[in-house]
Amino acid sequence: MEETTQVTVCDRISQNRRDNMQPSYMSDTHWATMVEKYSTEEAKKKSAKTGKSHGDEGLDEPPSYTALARKTHTGKDGSFLDEHTEELALEVEEAVEQMLQDGSPLGDSKIDSTAASNAKRYLLNQKYIKRGKTKKGIVYGLGSVQYKNISASVPIPVSLKRNLDVDMRMSGFETTISEVKEDIAGVKEDFSALKTEINSRPQGQPQAPVQSQHQPQPQAQSPPQHLTTNNQSDIDRWCQKLGM
Known part of the structure; x- marks a missing residue:
């Protein structure tokens, strides 16, 4: 816990120093001394080296x-x-x-x-x-x-x-x-892609009307039937009608 607090306080002081903002809990003398110390070239080089070592x-x-x-x-x-x-x-x-x-x-x-x-x-x-x-x-x-x-x-x-x-x-x-x-x-x-494919297809041609499968078929003529009979009386009556 003590080490955690120490690191947190040090981080805050370092941030205040970088932002040039004097903490309220630090006296003017201590603040001026710290700023002067960390403003030297040696301190800047050391700080840069440390940051590079602990950075990512x-x-x-x-x-x-x-x-x-x-x-x-x-x-x-x-x-x-x-x-x-x-x-x-x-x-x-x-x-x-x-x-x-x-x-x-x-x-x-x-x-x-x-x-x-x-x-x-x-x-x-x-x-x-x-x-x-x-x-x-x-x-x-x-x-x-x-x-x-x-x-x-x-x-x-x-x-x-x-x-x-x-x-x-x-x-x-x-x-x-x-x-x-x-x-x-x-x-x-x-x-x-599907929409493009559908639009690229040729439009269908109009089709001829479909004929009904139930059209009336012409009726075949039945062959003439020949009158045949063996009854003699029928023949006689037929001949009489014709005047024969």
Whole structure:
């Protein structure tokens, strides 16, 4: 708690100095002395070097805790400055790599590269918090970074883990929104292509009226029937009518 308060007060004083605003709790003499001290070329060079060492320069945003530990605890030749940080960073990285090789979905080529990168960073940070927490209630190797956005009533490792979970959920929401937008764009493209195809088809020619299948058919004439009879009286009557 004491270290957290110290870092917070120092950050506020540094911000006031950069903004050239004297804090109400600091006397004029102390303020003038501090401004004069940090205005020298030597102090400016030291401040720039410290900022570069503790910043995220050269790292993707946001960096994993292992990347941050490497950045702040290695020399110009890339070697670690202390064995504890080296052992911690290597153990965490090895554990995460082993998880990915044991069938983690992050190795699936169908997963978006950004989503895979965020998920891997989450695993690295999660392992680092678990293995790097000390008996003093802090996480080794993170410096003042671990004191940002934390609650004084909650242990630092717990706050870091909570913030990490929130970041991952937000990242998941952003990925989902991005996927939905891509799906909508794909539907619009498909609809536009279908509309273009329909408009490019030739218009149909007018068709001749369909004849009814029930048209009256001409009746076939029956062949003439010949009168035949064997009755002699009928023949006689017929001849009499004709005057024969």
